[in-house]
Amino acid sequence: MSKFYGIGTGPGDSSLLTIKAVNTLKELDILYTPEPKKEGKSLALSIVQEYLKEDLEIKQRHFPMSFDDLEKTKAWDEIAVEIEKDVKNGKNVGFVTLGDPMIYSTYVYLLERVRDKVEVETIPGISSFSNIASNQNFPLVMDREPLIVVPCTTDESKLDYALENYSSIVLMKVYKNFKEIIEKIKKNNLLDHAILVSNSSLNEEKVYTNLADLDKDKISYFSTILINKEEKRVG
Amino acid sequence: MSKFYGIGTGPGDSSLLTIKAVNTLKELDILYTPEPKKEGKSLALSIVQEYLKEDLEIKQRHFPMSFDDLEKTKAWDEIAVEIEKDVKNGKNVGFVTLGDPMIYSTYVYLLERVRDKVEVETIPGISSFSNIASNQNFPLVMDREPLIVVPCTTDESKLDYALENYSSIVLMKVYKNFKEIIEKIKKNNLLDHAILVSNSSLNEEKVYTNLADLDKDKISYFSTILINKEEKRVG
Structure with missing residues (x-):
């Protein structure tokens, strides 16, 4: 059939x-x-x-x-x-x-x-976040912790809640309010526990492990941030 | 090398x-x-x-x-x-x-x-939840909504918060406190928006689309519940 x-x-x-x-x-x-x-x-x-x-x-x-x-x-x-x-x-x-x-x-x-x-x-x-995590050998979530995937086009309060309350966070569609998102990550002391990848698995892929020093105003449409409080990455 | x-x-x-x-x-x-x-x-x-x-x-x-x-x-x-x-x-x-x-x-x-x-x-x-969603033609998450994956071995307060505040929820490791989890789903009026799958993609796979009538005390170790408030499934 x-x-x-x-x-x-x-x-x-x-x-x-x-x-x-x-x-x-x-x-x-x-x-x-x-x-x-x-x-x-x-x-x-x-x-x-x-x-x-x-x-x-x-x-x-x-x-x-x-x-x-x-x-x-x-x-x-x-x-x-x-x-x-x-x-x-x-x-x-x-x-x-x-x-x-x-x-x-x-x-x-x-x-x-x-x-x-x-x-x-x-x-x-x-999914793109799963691929990014594997490519970077970046464990996303373990044991009893929840994993939350947040499109940054969502309500700001939902984004804030996620950053304040979860250990394992995937931020998608970060291109729009990119500067503010980095500020929020900083405010929650998560910069050392985050990586940003643009254009994962394409030729133009870019990986940023040091978000504190990331001096950019704009970022590619296909950009994702992975956060895991149990992981520490400094550029 | x-x-x-x-x-x-x-x-x-x-x-x-x-x-x-x-x-x-x-x-x-x-x-x-x-x-x-x-x-x-x-x-x-x-x-x-x-x-x-x-x-x-x-x-x-x-x-x-x-x-x-x-x-x-x-x-x-x-x-x-x-x-x-x-x-x-x-x-x-x-x-x-x-x-x-x-x-x-x-x-x-x-x-x-x-x-x-x-x-x-x-x-x-x-991942198992992604496979279950595809097998059941069950959309997991769309647009601006977050997706939360919760192992039911986590703190009860985290499970409760997820059920009360998110539209798209994956509940993993539901075998342990299975009866209570079904009660919580019922309390949040989510029974019609949930499916339960045991042993996904193995020979013993079982799919339950009518959680209200699910009269079981125990469930297989490999059991997952998908919830999407935008989806309606009744047995």
């Missing part, structure tokens, strides 16, 4: 796909790929390119990143209808998404629209 | 290893595997078995799960010394660990002991 497959590509390095993801990609008739910009190149597509069969039909679709909810909803509705039609026509249809499909991925908006209409199988991927 | 490799096997299904993990396993001279019980079979070893070369030397080592910290520390010290010696003798040495090496894994205790002495490379793995 034909299916819709949501496939996590992991953070960027093609060798971080799972065997299951690679085997599934090889069975697809059609692959949908998300593009943040019209006519832009899909990062998710470039990660999986080497595993695709030659006659695979690729449908690059634009996913608006704007704050206009109506524009977004309309795009997702249209792509979901297209996917449903392809699966009902007997095709195995895939969609690739960066990192893990269930953790901060727009794949969920497609999933919600098609899961009652066609069979769906989701294949997990390595 | 020879290295020590910490390799995440993912949750249990051999096809959930990454390409990088499989390629690394093939290059090893020696593989250390953890065994919770003396003479017991290593689950991590059985997951990777199909990828190992025939003449690989396997060193099964006992990792005590007791509450006796001295016994544990002694075991880790001894294994770390053994690994260091093997790497300094020019061997590529691996260690396999369930899930992701940086998230609640005893691998970290070895890493801390050897990372200043030999070169170490850690390869991430799919």
Whole structure:
């Protein structure tokens, strides 16, 4: 029976796909790929390119990143209808998404629209924070401690609570209020227990282990900070 | 140059290893595997078995799960010394660990002991909660919400705070005070937004989508509850 497959590509390095993801990609008739910009190149597509069969039909679709909810909803509705039609026509249809499909991925908006209409199988991927921790040999969380992952676009009070109350913290989307975040980390005496990585597993990857001396006003869109009070890192 | 490799096997299904993990396993001279019980079979070893070369030397080592910290520390010290010696003798040495090496894994205790002495490379793995979410098509977290992962062996106040204040919650190690945890989920009106999975990705996997009707006193050691206030699941 034909299916819709949501496939996590992991953070960027093609060798971080799972065997299951690679085997599934090889069975697809059609692959949908998300593009943040019209006519832009899909990062998710470039990660999986080497595993695709030659006659695979690729449908690059634009996913608006704007704050206009109506524009977004309309795009997702249209792509979901297209996917449903392809699966009902007997095709195995895939969609690739960066990192893990269930953790901060727009794949969920497609999933919600098609899961009652066609069979769906989701294949997990390595999330960016997990990859950064391994690459830096930086233990994230142990024993009885909670792990909290906070997008820095959340309410400031939630960010403050996390920094004050948890030992193991992942801060995502730090690009927006980067300077203030560093100040908050400093205020909580966590600078020595934090690392910052931009563009993890891509060619432009940058690792900062000494956040105290980090004299930058801006930081890449794909930047993540890992904090573990049990770990000590000074540049 | 020879290295020590910490390799995440993912949750249990051999096809959930990454390409990088499989390629690394093939290059090893020696593989250390953890065994919770003396003479017991290593689950991590059985997951990777199909990828190992025939003449690989396997060193099964006992990792005590007791509450006796001295016994544990002694075991880790001894294994770390053994690994260091093997790497300094020019061997590529691996260690396999369930899930992701940086998230609640005893691998970290070895890493801390050897990372200043030999070169170490850690390869991430799919964590159990990420796998459960994908298998159940259960979105974990979206947009601006934090994600909190709580081992239920933590302080009760931390568990309560998480249930009262976050939308996206992973509860691990729920076997111990299972009945009380279900009561707490009920009290916070989260029963309809939760699923429980035991032995994810193993043959004995069990999925419970209706926690209200779950009439059990005990639950398997490998049990995890996913909660997302934005998701509604009733049996």
